[in-house]
Amino acid sequence: MSNKKPLKHILVHGQAAPAVMDILKKKRQKTVVIPEGRPQLEAAKVNSRELLKRNMTPLVIADNMAGFMFYRNMIKEVWLAYQIGDAHGALCDIGALIYAVLAKKHRVPVLAYPAVEQKRFIGKPKEICCFCGRRVAPPAVKGYVPLLEWVPGNYIGKIHE
Amino acid sequence: MKGRVLNVLDETLIPKKTVYIKVRNTAQAVKVIRSMKTRAFGQFLVVLNTFLLEIQAADKASDRVFMQKMNKTAQALNASRPTFPFSEVTGIVVHWAEEALRHHEDPRKIVKRNIHGYLQGIRQQRLDRVARLAKLMKNGDSILTHCNVSGELAMAAALCRKQGKKIQIFATETRPYLQGAKLTCWELKRVGIDVTLIADNAVASVMADSLVNKVIVGSDRNCANGDFANKIGTYQIAVCAQEFNIPFYVLTQPSRAVKSGRDIPIEIRDEKELLCYEGKRFVPRGAKGFYPGFDVVPYQYVTKTVAINVK
Numbered sequence: 001m002s003n004k005k006p007l008k009h010i011l012v013h014g015q016a017a018p019a020v021m022d023i024l025k026k027k028r029q030k031t032v033v034i035p036e037g038r039p040q041l042e043a044a045k046v047n048s049r050e051l052l053k054r055n056m057t058p059l060v061i062a063d064n065m066a067g068f069m070f071y072r073n074m075i076k077e078v079w080l081a082y083q084i085g086d087a088h089g090a091l092c093d094i095g096a097l098i099y100a101v102l103a104k105k106h107r108v109p110v111l112a113y114p115a116v117e118q119k120r121f122i123g124k125p126k127e128i129c130c131f132c133g134r135r136v137a138p139p140a141v142k143g144y145v146p147l148l149e150w151v152p153g154n155y156i157g158k159i160h161e
Numbered sequence: 162m163k164g165r166v167l168n169v170l171d172e173t174l175i176p177k178k179t180v181y182i183k184v185r186n187t188a189q190a191v192k193v194i195r196s197m198k199t200r201a202f203g204q205f206l207v208v209l210n211t212f213l214l215e216i217q218a219a220d221k222a223s224d225r226v227f228m229q230k231m232n233k234t235a236q237a238l239n240a241s242r243p244t245f246p247f248s249e250v251t252g253i254v255v256h257w258a259e260e261a262l263r264h265h266e267d268p269r270k271i272v273k274r275n276i277h278g279y280l281q282g283i284r285q286q287r288l289d290r291v292a293r294l295a296k297l298m299k300n301g302d303s304i305l306t307h308c309n310v311s312g313e314l315a316m317a318a319a320l321c322r323k324q325g326k327k328i329q330i331f332a333t334e335t336r337p338y339l340q341g342a343k344l345t346c347w348e349l350k351r352v353g354i355d356v357t358l359i360a361d362n363a364v365a366s367v368m369a370d371s372l373v374n375k376v377i378v379g380s381d382r383n384c385a386n387g388d389f390a391n392k393i394g395t396y397q398i399a400v401c402a403q404e405f406n407i408p409f410y411v412l413t414q415p416s417r418a419v420k421s422g423r424d425i426p427i428e429i430r431d432e433k434e435l436l437c438y439e440g441k442r443f444v445p446r447g448a449k450g451f452y453p454g455f456d457v458v459p460y461q462y463v464t465k466t467v468a469i470n471v472k
Contacts, residue, residue, distance in 0.1 A: 031449075036435075038336065038360035041443060044436075048448040058448040062336035062435060063362035064307075064394025068427075068456040071396055095362030097369060098397055101404045128334060128358050129342070132438045136339050138176040141346045142357045144331070149366045 009033045009059065009074060011066060014081030014093030015042045015116040018050055023113070024079075025054040032056055033075065035063045035095060039127035039145055043093075046116070063095050070106045078103045080151065081115030082159065089153040093118060094146050100155035112151075112159040123147050165217050167210045171198045173338065176347040186218065187211055187234045194241045197338060201379060202287075202311035208238050208247050209276050212254050216269050224262055227269065231258050243426040244390055244455045246382050249418055253279075286469045287313060290412065294377070294467050295320040297410060303329045303373045305364065308392035309340045310379040310412055315348035322353065330356045331373055333364060335392060337435045337452065364398050368405040376402045376409045383413045387460030388422030393453055399462035408464040415468050422457030430454050 010024065011033040024032055032051055037043030048058035061069070069075050078099050082090035090096075090112045103110045125143030129135060137143070162168070167190070168181035182198055184190050190211040194204050215234050219227045235251035254272060261271035294317035298304065306314055314330070321328045330349055335341035342358055349356040359367060367373050376398060380389040389411060402409040419425055432450030436442055444450070 033451075034448075035362065036336070036444075038334070038362055044444045044448075048445045052445055052447045058444075060436060060444050060448050060450045062393070062452070063360060064333070064336060064397065065451065065453060067395075067397030067400060068393060068453045069451075071456060094360070094366060097365035098362060098401060101365060101401050102397055105400050105404075125358075128360055131334075131339060131342075132441070132443055134439065136334075137342045137358050138347045138350050141342075141350060142355075144357050144359050144363070144367070144372075146363055146366045149369070 008076035009069075010077045010079060011035070011069070011075050011099060012047060012079045012081070013043070013096055013099050015046055015118070016079065016081040017114045017116055020079065020081070020113040021047075021050045021054055024051070024056060029056055031059050033066075033069065034058045034060050035066055035099075036060055037093065037095070038063055039123055066099055067102055070102045070108065075103075075106070075108055078108055078110045080110060080112045080156070082112045082151075083115055083118055083148060085112055085156075085159045087153055090151050090156060090159055091148055092151050094149050096151050097149050097155075100151045104155055109157045110155055112156050114161070118148060121146070121148050162210050162213060165214065167207065167214055169193050169199050169207055170203065172200060172203065172340070172344055173198055175343050184211070185214065187215060187237050190214075191237050191241045194238070200340070201309065201381065204242075204245065204247075205250065206280070208250055209254070209280060211238060213273060213276060216273055219269070224268065228258060228262070231255050231272075242428055244382060244428045246416060246418060249416060283469075290467055290469045291316045291320065294412070295324070297377075297465075297467065298326065298328055298375075300326040302326075302375055303331065304375045304377050305331045305333070305367060305373040305398070306345060306376070307333045307341065307378050307395055307398055308335045309344040309348070310377070312348055313379075313412060314345070314377060315352050315354065318349060318354040319352035328354060330354055331367055332356055332358055333361045333394065333398075334358060335394065336361055340392070361394050365401045365405075368401055368407055374407065376407055377412070378410075379412045380414070381455060382419070382425055383416045384419045384421050384425065385417040386421045387463060387466070388457055389413060389463075390422065390425045390427070390455045390457050393456050396456040396458050399458045403462055409462055411458075411463050411466050413466045413468045415470065422459060425455075425457055427456070428454040
């Protein structure tokens with residue numbers, strides 16, 4: 001393993017509102033970590049586009065790779081995109097609870113920022129049984145596709161309006 | 162293995178097609194391992210059978226040339242995927258050959274006989290582990306698994322079914338190669354087990370909502386202190402399981418070759434494998450990707466191991 005100190009990045013989860021990308025730009029972030037956001041991969045597509053527009057580099061990871069980055073001390077902050085939120089917590093895009101738990105474990109601050117509106121709570125099974133429009137799972141396999149999840153307030157440092 | 166050809170199931174094509182790749186030498190074996198056409202226990206079988214192929218090819222070679230071939234084969238296989246402990250197995254094979262020569266015996270015959278015996282032993286031990294795994298699985302369990310446990314989870318679930326236990330499995334899809342969606346679901350469906358596919362980002366959700374009561378995963382490399390490396394994503398599942406008080410079970414192959422997880426080299430794979438699907442890029446140009454193939458789970462997260470002894 002290299003002796004170099006790993007670079008620390010902000011991990012932005014969920015489809016953040018464009019104004020959030022402006023804040024990242026103001027914070028002079030050169031590279032921002034983006035979990036891809038299955039099943040529709042919106043984060044990989046839309047967040048990347050928005051970051052590139054602002055001359056920042058999206059570093060895309062699969063949704064299962066954040067743990068590795070926390071373990072290697074590569075994440076300095078987690079920004080969760082939320083639909084609704086109050087002192088009790090925030091309703092965020094699916095995956096947010098994993099990053100919140102990892103952040104708690106690794107003592108990394110979690111901030112919540114407004115998301116692009118997500119109207120569905122649950123997706124269709126075929127969304128997870130397919131990848132980029134191609135069926136990957138065998139026929140008759142059931143899929144469970146939660147799209148939003150509740151992150152309790154004790155995991156979140158601050159909810160930004 | 163048939164004659165001088167090893168037929169390797171191309172796991173990347175399952176469940177759409179069942180295709181066997183013909184492997185005739187070490188270079189071809191390294192290629193199927195490196196390109197993840199086979200993985201986990203399949204890789205282990207390829208490693209051992211590659212020696213059998215090379216023994217056949219070196220049938221008439223001198224002992225010196227034969228030993229060179231054995232060492233070269235071991236080196237190439239060891240370097241094929243850095244996270245895997247192939248050297249622990251190839252070292253044993255080379256040692257058999259050296260010992261045979263030291264005792265003025267035919268190393269080809271000895272190595273061949275030992276490999277067959279070793280494989281037979283492993284098969285038996287895996288079946289024994291399946292039985293112990295099935296014991297862990299109780300009637301009404303809803304189990305979360307990640308990636309693919311090389312058939313053993315499916316066999317254990319099938320055994321439970323025979324015993325009248327009702328088991329439900331939640332399988333993560335396991336990006337980017339989707340082994341969970343493809344292989345695990347395929348194996349479980351074949352034995353009639355109720356399997357539900359979820360995205361990798363839904364694991365905390367199913368735990369928080371009490372949809373699962375156990376986690377069972379495999380391990381690709383084990384350490385003396387109990388840490389282990391497994392498919393990327395295992396670490397965050399372990400952390401979430403601890404957070405939500407869900408027992409976390411691991412199938413292991415105990416080894417003392419590395420002290421702790423910090424000593425395991427982690428393979429970083431090509432970003433293209435993450436940013437493209439079937440050759441087509443789905444992420445805007447300019448974006449970069451980061452693809453560590455494995456992560457390490459410290460022993461503190463493990464509730465219980467279900468071990469096999471490969472030595």
